[in-house]
Amino acid sequence: MTPVIEAEDLRFCFEPGREVLRKVSLRVLAGERVAIAGANGAGKSTLLWCLLGLHRAEGRLRLFGLPPRQARSRVGVVFQNPEDQLFMPTILEDAALPLINRGIGQEQARERARQALAAVGLESEAERPARRLSLGQRKRAAIAAALACDPELLVLDEPTAELDGRAVRLLAAVLERLPVTMLIASHDLAFLRRLATRALILRDGSVLAEGDPERLFSNEALLEEAGLI
Ligand SMILES: Nc1ncnc2c1ncn2[C@@H]1O[C@H](COP(=O)(O)OP(=O)(O)O)[C@@H](O)[C@H]1O
Ligand SMILES: [Mg+2]
DSSP, X not given: OOOSEEEEEEEEEEETTEEEEEEEEEEEOTTOEEEEEOOTTSSHHHHHHHHTTSSOOEEEEEETTBOGGGGGGGEEEEOSOGGGTOOSSSHHHHHXXXXXXXXXXXXXXXXXXXXXXXXXXXXXXXXXXXXGSOHHXXXXXXXXXXXXXXXXXXXXXXXXTTOOHHHHHHHHHHHHHOXXXXXXXXXXXXXXXXXXXXXXXXXXXXXXXXXXXXXXXXOXXXXXXXXXX
């Protein structure tokens, strides 16, 4: 089966001579939930942007066997700040918008948006604007907007940032039930431990370790080296 993501020796710098990603390799297979863990500044967001083709990295990169830009419609992205994705009068319209932008009719778009909101436990909030919702609900609404197009890969950047414990547990429970391949950048080890089927630890733009989340995240020396504790 073609891997969902196949990246080999990715290198990227914002400024000449200062590499932010140094030979990062990564493979994600269908059905996996892969964590990119690392301290602030480790390069997690930059790696996600490179994988999405939003930054042009050196190295070999394929999504579903294609150059990333050609695979864009198969990927749902949830950026760190849900406000970037939610600005319509209701979250139903926020979730329907990407479908309408793809030429899907109003009725069908709204129906699929409703299903996506139900998948994240927000069906009863569908007619409310994002600004009236809690941060945890807004995060889930942004996930619904990404899910509405039925992506084969869901990419999430710091999905638990600034959430309280209860909202984090609810979010993990919602994501756990979604039958979609995931790539999750986060420094929230408890969250990743619950959700990820495999983990990569980034430090200073390099892969420090890769493997079973339970094993990596219980290795205190490794976490210390990664700046995660
Ligand atoms: N737009 C930018 N211009 C220059 N340097 C940047 C930019 N964005 C991020 N960086 C630098 O790249 C490194 C990795 O950042 P980032 O990918 O945001 O890390 P993380 O998501 O793991 O916190 C940091 O040293 C950061 O300062
Ligand atoms: Mg980041």
